[in-house]
Amino acid sequence: MVQGVVKKTKKTKSEAKVKGSKPDQPIRILNDEGNIHLQISKGCGIEYYPQRFPKALADRWMKALDAGIPWVRPEISVFGRKTLQPRETCYIADSDVRGYKYSGYQPRVHSWEEFPVAREILDKLHQALPEWMRFNSVLINRYVNGKDSVAWHSDDEPVYGDQPTIASVTLGASREFLLRRKKTAKKESVSGQNVSVSGQNVSVCGRKGEEGEECRIAKEKGVNFWEQSVKKQAPWTPSSAPDRIAVSVCGQNVSVSGQNVSVCGQNVSVSGQNVSVSGQNVSVSGQNVSVSGGKVEGEECRIAKEKGVNFWEQSVKQAPWTPSNAADRITVSVCGQNVEERGEEYRAAAKRRRNGQADDALKKNASSSPEENRADETPAAAAAASGVTERAWRSSRSTRTLLDLWGVRGKRASEGKDRGGGKVLGEEVSGSRRMKEEEEEEEEGLEAEEEGSSSPTTKYSFTLQHGSLLVMKGYTQRDWEHSVPRRAGIHTTRINLTFRLVIER
Ligand SMILES: O=C(O)CCC(=O)C(=O)O
Numbered sequence: 001m002v003q004g005v006v007k008k009t010k011k012t013k014s015e016a017k018v019k020g021s022k023p024d025q026p027i028r029i030l031n032d033e034g035n036i037h038l039q040i041s042k043g044c045g046i047e048y049y050p051q052r053f054p055k056a057l058a059d060r061w062m063k064a065l066d067a068g069i070p071w072v073r074p075e076i077s078v079f080g081r082k083t084l085q086p087r088e089t090c091y092i093a094d095s096d097v098r099g100y101k102y103s104g105y106q107p108r109v110h111s112w113e114e115f116p117v118a119r120e121i122l123d124k125l126h127q128a129l130p131e132w133m134r135f136n137s138v139l140i141n142r143y144v145n146g147k148d149s150v151a152w153h154s155d156d157e158p159v160y161g162d163q164p165t166i167a168s169v170t171l172g173a174s175r176e177f178l179l180r181r182k183k184t185a186k187k188e189s190v191s192g193q194n195v196s197v198s199g200q201n202v203s204v205c206g207r208k209g210e211e212g213e214e215c216r217i218a219k220e221k222g223v224n225f226w227e228q229s230v231k232k233q234a235p236w237t238p239s240s241a242p243d244r245i246a247v248s249v250c251g252q253n254v255s256v257s258g259q260n261v262s263v264c265g266q267n268v269s270v271s272g273q274n275v276s277v278s279g280q281n282v283s284v285s286g287q288n289v290s291v292s293g294g295k296v297e298g299e300e301c302r303i304a305k306e307k308g309v310n311f312w313e314q315s316v317k318q319a320p321w322t323p324s325n326a327a328d329r330i331t332v333s334v335c336g337q338n339v340e341e342r343g344e345e346y347r348a349a350a351k352r353r354r355n356g357q358a359d360d361a362l363k364k365n366a367s368s369s370p371e372e373n374r375a376d377e378t379p380a381a382a383a384a385a386s387g388v389t390e391r392a393w394r395s396s397r398s399t400r401t402l403l404d405l406w407g408v409r410g411k412r413a414s415e416g417k418d419r420g421g422g423k424v425l426g427e428e429v430s431g432s433r434r435m436k437e438e439e440e441e442e443e444e445g446l447e448a449e450e451e452g453s454s455s456p457t458t459k460y461s462f463t464l465q466h467g468s469l470l471v472m473k474g475y476t477q478r479d480w481e482h483s484v485p486r487r488a489g490i491h492t493t494r495i496n497l498t499f500r501l502v503i504e505r
C-alpha cells in the first residue's frame, strides 16, 4: 500500500504531540506509522510509540496493577526537609539486583513472582524491543491525579551504566512528559586528525587516509556515533570520490559515517541503524534512517513514503560539491528500510532526468496523490496547491521545520502552558534527582533565558498516553533531564512503569 508523508490526521489519531522549544533546531525525526524517533542531541535518542500496546491489553494491565500493587507514598528527605513523595511507587527487580536508595528512602525490592502482570508487561516489552534491550528492574509510579508529579531529574544512577536504556510504559490518564537539556550537557564534538568543526553549519572535508584511518562507526546501545580521521587534502570532487572521504555536515547534531560521504543542506539529519551514505548522488540506506535538507530555495527536500519506506529525492545542482559552495548545494538522500534497490532506481531516474529523458519509471513508482508525490513539486506548484502566492509559500517554507515537515508541529514547550497552580512538590533523589521547589519560578526564568540567549535551553514535550511506550537511549540521561509536571484538571490515575537494566548487582 502506498503511503504518503505522515499527515495531520494520523497525528491527531495517535495524539502524538511533540513540541520543541526551538523549532528551527535540526533534529532527526522519523515518523513511521505515527511513531516518533528523535535524536535530540548527539548520542541521545528518544523513541515514542503512542499506541504500542492494544487498548484492551493496556486496560487489563491498568486495572490489575492499580488494584494489585501495595502502593506506598514514602516520606522522602528533600534538602533536609521531610516531605511526602508526590506519587506512589513500587519497585520490582530480579533477585540478584541490589536495592537502591534515594532521598533517604530505600524502596522494598519486590519479586516479579509477586506481580505476574508486571512480569507479563516485561515479557511483552522484551518481545517488542530489539534483543539487546533487556531489563531486570522496574520502578512503577502511580500518579493518583494531576497533583502528583515527578520533578526534573535524570535516571543516571551509576548502577544503570553510562548509557542506560529506559523503557517507559504509560497506562491510564495521559500526562505531559517534559525533556530539557542539562546545562552540563556535553557539547557536540568530532574528533580526528585535522578536523575542524565549528558553529551550526559544519563542513568537514578530507581524504581517506592510510589503512586504519577510515571512518569508524560505533554502534552502542542503538546510537550511532560518528568519528573520522581525515588528512588535510584537496577538496572532494566527484571524480576523486572513490579514494576520498568527503563529509559535509550542515546543521546541529548531525551524524554521518562512511567513505565518500557527501551530505549538505540545512537541517540535515541522518540517523539510524547501519546507515551508509556514499557518492555524489548519495544514497542512504538502512533502517530508521531519516534525512532531510533544503538550503536552496526551490530545491527543497522531497519526501515520499511508500511501502513503509521513506524516500527522499531532490534536485542536485550540476556543479560538484566543494566545501566552499556547500552552503548552497543540496545533495541527495533516501531513507528507510529496503532502500538499496529503491536508491538504485532513484539514482538511475535522477541520471535520466539529468540527461533530459522522460522519467516514467520514477513517476510510476512515486506516490499517487499530489500531496504524496513531491518528486515533481516546484515552489510554484506547491504554492498553488496550498492556495498561497509563491512568495508566501517560499517565506513560510523557509521557516518550516523538520517537525512541520513530518506533520508534527514545533512549538515552545513553555507555550500555552497550563500549570496546575501552586508549587510543584519537589523531591530529591540520589544521583542527580533533585528538588525543584521553585519550579514555577524556574520555568519563568528559563523562558526569559530562552528569549535572550543565543543558545536557549532545548525542551521537548510529549503527551504520554494509555498504552504508549517511550524509550530513552544512549546519553539521554547524561545530557537531558525529564519530568512529569503537576497539572490542574486531571482527575484520573496514571500508572507508569520505567524499566531499567541494573548492571551493577
Ligand atoms: O512517569 C513518568 O513518565 C516518568 C517517571 C520517571 O521519570 C521515573 O520514574 O524516573
Ligand SMILES: [Fe+2]
Residues within 6 Å of the ligand: 153, 154, 155, 482, 498
Ligand atoms: Fe525518570
